[in-house]
Amino acid sequence: MARAQGARAQMALAFETTYGTPPASGFTRMPFASTTLGAEQPLLNSELLGYGRDPLAPIKDAVTADGDVIVPIDAAGFGFWLKAAFGQPATTGTGPWTHEFRSGAWTLPSLSIETVMPEVPRYAMYSGCVLDQLSWQVQRSGLLTATVRLVAQGETVGTTSAAGTPAELELKRFGHFNGAITRNGAALGNVVSVDITYANNLDRIETIRSDGRIDGADPSIAALTGSIEVRFADATLVTQAVNGDPCALEFGYGLPSGESFTFTVHAVYLPRPRIEISGPQGVQAKFDWQAARDSVVGRMCTATLVNDVDVY
Template sequence: MALDVLGGIDATTILDFENEYGVSPGTVNGIQMPFKSNEISAEVAQGEDTTLNGRRDPVEPYDERLDVKGKIAVPMDVYAYGNWLRAGFGIPTKTGTGPYIYTFKVKGLTMPSFLVETGIGGTEYYLYNGCRMSNLSCQVGTQGELTSNIDIVGRDEGYSQAAYDATPTEYTYLPYQNSNATVFMGGVEVGICADISLNIGFGLDEDMFAIGGGGKRADAKPGKMAVTGNLTTFFTNSDNYILGRDKVETSLELRWVRGAHELSVLFPEMQLQRKSPAVTGPKGIRYQQTFNAYYGDDVNNSSVVWTVTNDTDALYGTA
């Protein structure tokens, strides 16, 4: 007898933003998000009850707290990716009348909360409320898919055989590729980068469980961010070594351009690690340094600035 095993081929990931932490909004506005994999899961670990009762048999286990978390791997595309940036940085500032320019920055001491629904087979739906982004990362090179990893921490889980939103918004899928990327350092285009990885940690307090909360997170407050990365270049001279040795402040920007559309991330103030190059063989020397971005006094007033430019108005909410 054949097994009717559900697969990932028709799985869906739906995103919607909450007005109150952990509570689905009164007006449903689901967005169907393209994704590579969705590993969000709710888990209650079982603990061993050590009670002695005169028998060798184990007694009923006890339940630990409900832990909602996981990673979603997503494409960096023209339209949908901006919603993940909204999840991390809030509603952007919009300028332009076509093309439209959406600018995302670190703002204040709060972060949005949102819900994520994982749909499987058109009949099984798992809804996760009270979600916040704990980490955003991506790796840019010269081959392979351009993918961003979104780490999420949530509060609660619900199961249904009916979708959260039967008619979610779905955008045209136009992905950026590694070949669309250009790198700028200190405002000058750099043509010697082999690989760049970016990591933005939002400093969530994931341990906010309170007595009487049913084992669910009471919140996941954002804390001090960490904005870091790795830069690998072909070694042509000691310029980057000197920048790191002398703690020279510079900027780093990546831009992806597809026709009239553009995605960029700017670190207005950053420092490269002091690290001398190593020779590992006869081939061209690849020189890797870590970097740390921060806010000091730059006019952008943010340690990281994401910009989405496309031809569609009112995509990522209104303040």
């Protein structure tokens, strides 16, 4: 008897034309490290009396379908997740192409995602997937991955694939050593680590339906937050925090072959931190920053991906 193994698991996705309806074709195989994407339906205990001490049968509650996907930040596949987070990009060039994803879109595209465990076999199609949150960490070493949090409408499980033969992408991963951080156009030094979280703050439309699923997930006021930890070498960031002025932070990754990913936060506000001397080692300061809409650029952030993919 074959048993499911994570090493053989696969994932494919495609953007939907109609929310909650998986397309017949156009799926792309996606690299991923792990996923908790799934559907669950809890049971409600019976509250009825008069049948003795043993309880009556439980009742099924509404279906909840959501979860996280850990994905590599790469030159090609990451563009699908950026489109899910920000909407359709503005694409320029003739190869390589430059895809500019901008925050502030009123509507977001939905995805159909199929996860595959071929040994069982189990082919789970999650339709109506909308990206709720995208986060990653900037650090000196380790694997560069992002966490994608999704809200789905529902799950359909079969024994054969509904995605057909997905298209393949060439995997070109960015690494932490490819990264650089600038503040207002100048290199920002003494940075130990940075956490970045972009949230669409989805509002689930929980209408009454016979199948127990949601009717959709609408984006509300977006949020871009995080933390930046630095070695305390100068008062640049502390002075900015005290004055209450915003700055522009840019996080960039590049490959020798020409592919690049740049994430620009146009207006970052820093809180005044507590500077602690905890011992004889170096003193570090942590800023829990927030971003807001920049009045000049007209948006909160811009993600730019340069690769050999002509369209997303």
